[in-house]
Amino acid sequence: MYEMFQHAIYLSGSFVLQEAWPSELGVVYMVSHIYAERRQAWSRTQYRVLFDKESRGYLCECGLYTHMGMLCCHAIRVMINLGVKEIPRVHILNRWMKNACKNLPEHLMIYKAGNYAPKDATYRHSHLYSKALEIVKMGDKNTEAYGAAMKHLLDAIDVLKDTNQESDGLGLQDQTAAELSGSAMPITPGRTGLASSMNVISRKRD
Numbered sequence: 001m002y003e004m005f006q007h008a009i010y011l012s013g014s015f016v017l018q019e020a021w022p023s024e025l026g027v028v029y030m031v032s033h034i035y036a037e038r039r040q041a042w043s044r045t046q047y048r049v050l051f052d053k054e055s056r057g058y059l060c061e062c063g064l065y066t067h068m069g070m071l072c073c074h075a076i077r078v079m080i081n082l083g084v085k086e087i088p089r090v091h092i093l094n095r096w097m098k099n100a101c102k103n104l105p106e107h108l109m110i111y112k113a114g115n116y117a118p119k120d121a122t123y124r125h126s127h128l129y130s131k132a133l134e135i136v137k138m139g140d141k142n143t144e145a146y147g148a149a150m151k152h153l154l155d156a157i158d159v160l161k162d163t164n165q166e167s168d169g170l171g172l173q174d175q176t177a178a179e180l181s182g183s184a185m186p187i188t189p190g191r192t193g194l195a196s197s198m199n200v201i202s203r204k205r206d
């Protein structure tokens with residue numbers, strides 16, 4: 001976790017805070033990649049980060065926090081620019097603390113004492129996501145590594161087209177869809193509140 005956070009701080013150096021505007025929920029910041037024009041056409045170079053005035057948290061539309069509960073380099077860029085010296089309390093999740101196992105919520109108690117639960121959505125999704133990020137990091141080192149990473153990713157997509165036809169309903173996407181109630185808390189990882197509130201914000205800005 002500490003290494004991932006360090007890496008996110010390093011990556012934040014490639015972004016600049018471009019503009020900001022107020023919204024009903026707080027302030028929206030736009031961060032852009034410094035070499036946006038040199039990046040591949042498919043690579044995204046701009047992200048909106050919402051500072052939620054109620055929770056005092058920073059949530060980016062890239063979705064890293066929603067999926068992994070970890071601050072992304074875009075949110076960190078905003079925090080550095082604003083001179084924020086401490087990670088806001090709302091972003092310090094029990095799962096990252098030393099005593100995480102003691103504080104596990106009831107639905108995650110199966111992880112205690114080394115229990116292995118590959119079918120659980122949280123475990124499955126987080127594990128896939130962290131491995132995917134590892135591939136991106138490794139494949140971005142040089143042209144050869146990029147070629148190898150892309151080849152294996154495309155192979156994986158081909159295989160998965162066949163094997164992912166049936167859903168067991170435990171995937172994060174399925175669970176989020178089932179959970180959608182319209183009263184999502186925007187700052188809670190695993191919920192989709194931000195995307196909808198961002199849309200409202202961008203409409204208001206026009």
Ligand SMILES: [Zn+2]
Pocket residue numbers: 047060061062063064072073074075
């Ligand atoms: Zn982000």
